[in-house]
Amino acid sequence: LMWDALGHSAYFTLLVVPCITVLAFLLAMLAHHIERGKWLWRLCFFLPFLLPSTVAANLWQWLFNPGTGMINHVFGLQTPWLTDKSYALLAVVITTLWWTVGFSFLLYLAALQGIPAHLYEAAKLDGANAWHRTLHITLPMLRNITGLVVALQILASLQVFDQAVVMQDFGPGPEESTRTFVQYTLEQGFTSYRVGYASAISIIFFMLIAAVALARMWLLRNREEGGR
Template identity: 45%
Template sequence: MTVPAAAATPPRPRPPAARPARRRASLAGLGFVLPFAVLFAVFLVWPMLAGLWASFTDRSLARPDAAFVGLANWRELAGDAAVWRSLWTTLLFTLISTPPLVAVALAMAVLTQRVAARLGWFLRFSFFAPFLLPVAVVTLIWTWMYQPGFGVVNGALQAVGLPEVAWLTDEDTVLAAIAVTTVWWTAGFNYLLYLAALQGIPGHVYEAAAIDGAGAWQRLTRVTLPLLRRTTALVVLLQLVASLKLFDQAYLMTAGSGGPNYAARPIIGYVFESGFTGLRIGYASAVSYLFFAVVVAVSVLQFRLFSRKEAE
């Protein structure tokens, strides 16, 4: 004789008193989120929408009214050689500055970790201190260092028998000079990220590798670098976006001229010139949205690349 399965116990109805309490908790959560949501909408969402609308108008700082011009700004942008040259300058700066900013930061972090017991505090202060300096101070220091005749850089070249270089007035060297300045100035932030990640690696991992006969170089390449893969992905992503936003140091070190033959004028510098010097806010908005699309595309591409490597 088969015994019928027991009927499923019906769910108990929620007590009426629990519903108002849950509603009050939801309202309290919305109350905490509301200030941020308002600030986010006012200072980010609304300016983005207003800038997008401005890119379809002939808005100018010289007059209050603005007429809708459709895709006229975008068609002009497509045929403007200065836009594409400024964009290429930005991408070139990113290509020459990102690898050393990652490699130098990693090398400084590894060195600090190796001598943490003796000079760790001194190295942490020395490597991170430049990042705390304002951009005006950094550019002033390096502009004097690059000066011909009395600059430290050219003095070092002459000391080894090499000729002086017009670092900031030569079309072939001005962007590299700004990149070196940027590496010295901003590598400290990436250095902190790497140092924190290194301190999170258990010591027994290195002990096991040493017992297996791994030398210092093998421990670095077979243990440290693989364990820092996620940190490296974060550092590269942040650095790509930061390098693409080049403006301050290039503007100050070239006195706002963009360097000889505009060799160091980034895309943001061209947006600044179009909007605040040329007074064409509508056209500058269109150029800025082109740059925004480039930043998003580079970020997505880099994120997918590292995600694929993680999956492998």
């Protein structure tokens, strides 16, 4: 059960991290280059992140409801999002993307505003089109912020708990498909009262989180030394 829960957390992380990284970058590019209503676009992209996790989870629990939810109604689907193990974790992933992408969007937007404009002007004079400017100027200049976004999202995704629990009414989901590592640890410690076992597996989780953080620091240090 412990390895199953860890696998769910890892699978969730593998789905969320690349999607959030790409989506946040695209939204930041849109908000950075759009001219009319720029403040409104930025507000719409960032606003969901200000919601409490329980509010976001309850909202999407209603949207995914197979009988009264808007998702199935609008798209003409009959998908049992929250009651089928094939879709339950995917529903949590979609909810997380909508709810948390605003934070990474804000980081990318701030980084885009820090890129010197004369680099783009020089590239235009050399005949570079928009795709070449993005590929050879924007992406390399955002390399450090991309590494930060990926590291933060890995750490946050591995600790997923709130939205998965609330959307399944504090249960493990259909056939225990949405039980994450944090949820399993809390169940063992505070429901089954196996405090020693819960403490032991929490150490494993701590070592995993620490390994991710140390890997990020090691990569950053090597990159800085390589640039000198």
